[in-house]
Amino acid sequence: MSLLELHGLKKTYGPVTALAGVDLSVASGSRTAIVGPSGCGKTTLLRLIAGFETPDSGSIMLDDKPLANGAGAVPAHLRGIGLVAQDGALFPHLSIAENIGFGLGRHAAGRNERITELAYTVGLDSALLKRRPHQLSGGQQQRVALARALAMRPRLMLLDEPFSALDTGLRASMRKAVAELLETAGIATVLVTHDQAEALSFADQVAVMREGSFSQVGTPRELYLKPRDRMVAEFLGEALVLPAMIVDGFAETTLGRLPLDGSGERPALARVMLRPEQVMLEIRPATEAADPQAGALYGEVVESEFAGATSTVAVRLINSPDSPEAAAIANTPLVLRKSGIEAPAVGEIVRIRTIGTAHVLAAG
Numbered sequence: 001m002s003l004l005e006l007h008g009l010k011k012t013y014g015p016v017t018a019l020a021g022v023d024l025s026v027a028s029g030s031r032t033a034i035v036g037p038s039g040c041g042k043t044t045l046l047r048l049i050a051g052f053e054t055p056d057s058g059s060i061m062l063d064d065k066p067l068a069n070g071a072g073a074v075p076a077h078l079r080g081i082g083l084v085a086q087d088g089a090l091f092p093h094l095s096i097a098e099n100i101g102f103g104l105g106r107h108a109a110g111r112n113e114r115i116t117e118l119a120y121t122v123g124l125d126s127a128l129l130k131r132r133p134h135q136l137s138g139g140q141q142q143r144v145a146l147a148r149a150l151a152m153r154p155r156l157m158l159l160d161e162p163f164s165a166l167d168t169g170l171r172a173s174m175r176k177a178v179a180e181l182l183e184t185a186g187i188a189t190v191l192v193t194h195d196q197a198e199a200l201s202f203a204d205q206v207a208v209m210r211e212g213s214f215s216q217v218g219t220p221r222e223l224y225l226k227p228r229d230r231m232v233a234e235f236l237g238e239a240l241v242l243p244a245m246i247v248d249g250f251a252e253t254t255l256g257r258l259p260l261d262g263s264g265e266r267p268a269l270a271r272v273m274l275r276p277e278q279v280m281l282e283i284r285p286a287t288e289a290a291d292p293q294a295g296a297l298y299g300e301v302v303e304s305e306f307a308g309a310t311s312t313v314a315v316r317l318i319n320s321p322d323s324p325e326a327a328a329i330a331n332t333p334l335v336l337r338k339s340g341i342e343a344p345a346v347g348e349i350v351r352i353r354t355i356g357t358a359h360v361l362a363a364g
């Protein structure tokens with residue numbers, strides 16, 4: 001069932017169009033991640049949903065009730081929506097307990113018990129409750145911000161880059177803990193992030209934003225394997241984009257004849273995408289490339305740059321498949337990112353194989 005529905009949301013600031021018409025549907029209890037380059041409108045969208053800004057036009061519906069639809073807007077504190085901002089936005093002069101209990105009535109029955117329970121829920125030691133925000137680490141402050149938002153028992157939680165201040169290890173464990181916590185509580189979440197891996201692992205729906213509107217919305221798998229265009233493809237990971245001639249439902253490329261996945265338009269000349277993990281490099285003796293097996297494709301490694309977990313490897317094709325399109329670009333090295341420990345060294349001869357299907361990208 002749909003909890004949040006956005007239709008045609010627009011917002012300008014003077015000459016700047018922050019949102020150019022956004023449509024989105026968020027199901028109850030689900031997780032949506034919004035990714036996109038800096039300045040594309042992500043924070044503006046969250047602020048509109050939370051009620052800190054009003055749209056110029058379009059509508060925001062929560063549970064089929066309008067929160068904003070041109071005629072008027074429900075104030076932020078009556079929306080039942082939690083927002084955790086990038087910096088946590090804690091009140092510096094209040095204790096941690098007072099921060100968490102900010103939205104609870106000062107004299108509400110069971111206030112202290114509720115604060116202790118919320119601290120426990122987000123994994124904060126109760127010994128920290130008397131401290132001020134500046135006496136906590138960045139990760140602990142984020143937990144306080146989350147506890148404060150949870151105190152209002154929201155149906156929808158908006159997270160604006162809440163993990164960005166944390167280091168890699170803590171970031172992953174916090175993300176997992178928050179996802180589990182929100183899921184257990186049945187709270188739908190919209191997460192804004194710059195980090196594509198975070199978006200793909202956190203969400204069951206990912207929306208890629210560009211210049212104030214969504215380029216594509218879908219499951220993580222759909223967006224990763226079937227991106228609409230090159231921008232979406234490259235935003236969500238490394239992409240090998242190859243010019244191709246589409247013949248009989250196959251793509252003739254510099255890597256040979258590749259089967260296509262089942263969707264999308266198929267112009268005669270197109271660009272197709274493979275993910276680097278679909279390209280296998282197998283080190284072979286140079287003599288084999290001099291006398292290639294029929295249909296086999298060989299290359300020479302011309303660059304290999306080690307960067308820990310991954311290495312960037314550039315391969316120049318030695319023999320190219322027999323198609324005009326492939327021959328035209330055979331001299332352009334293929335650049336792949338490979339597992340650092342498996343990456344071949346400069347000068348090595350590799351046999352190149354591809355697995356899976358290629359995906360046709362829309363022009364543009």
Ligand SMILES: Nc1ncnc2c1ncn2[C@@H]1O[C@H](COP(=O)(O)OP(=O)(O)OP(=O)(O)O)[C@@H](O)[C@H]1O
Pocket residue numbers: 013016017018036037038039040041042043044045
């Ligand atoms: N209050 C404001 N007044 C004027 N312009 C604004 C205001 N808020 C946002 N903008 C502009 O609107 C556009 C979208 O900004 P927004 O903060 O939503 O982007 P973002 O995708 O969240 O960026 P980032 O990833 O860098 O946080 C930007 O061009 C920004 O400069």
